[in-house]
Amino acid sequence: MKKYFLPSLKLTLVTIILCSICYPLLIALIAKLAPGRGDGEKVMVNGKVVGYANVGQRFSDDKYFWGRPSAVDYNSAGSGGSNKGPSNADYLKTVADRIDSFLVHNPQVKKEEIPAELVTASGSGLDPHISPKSARVQIKRIAAIRKLNEDQLVTLVQQYTEKPLLGLLGPEKINVLKLNIALDNLK
Known part of the structure; x- marks a missing residue:
């Protein structure tokens, strides 16, 4: 022993x-x-911190691009998904409600044109990115409310589209917070 x-x-x-x-x-x-020195990449506007580039935020005003829904109400202290599967009745109702809400705010979009990521929460509940397709489907709404030319918004979406790492790894994506800040700065 x-x-x-x-x-x-x-x-x-x-x-x-x-x-x-x-x-x-x-x-x-x-x-x-790393950028942010381990505290996350702070996004500043006029010298004030308005958010973090790696944490999703709620944008529900029609004049902004909307990000992914959050299962944790965008609380970065409690990151996590809903743990409800695609056959769960509560989950299906939540997704159906999100689809209905999206269609009310975007009447020119057909139900089948809505990208899944705009009505389903990410695994962490804090995803700060959307796909270019999710941004493009919102352009008509934002252009009408802000009285902007749609081409301006298409160009803005293209400018803020991040390419895959090394051109191979991951999808194209757009940071919603940075895109909305640029949107506010459009003349």
């Missing part, structure tokens, strides 16, 4: 030091080298 106890105790202590001290310190050091 003594033969195995001391090596097991030493291995346990080494593992605790590696996993509880060294690894977290390494990750914290790497984070300090």
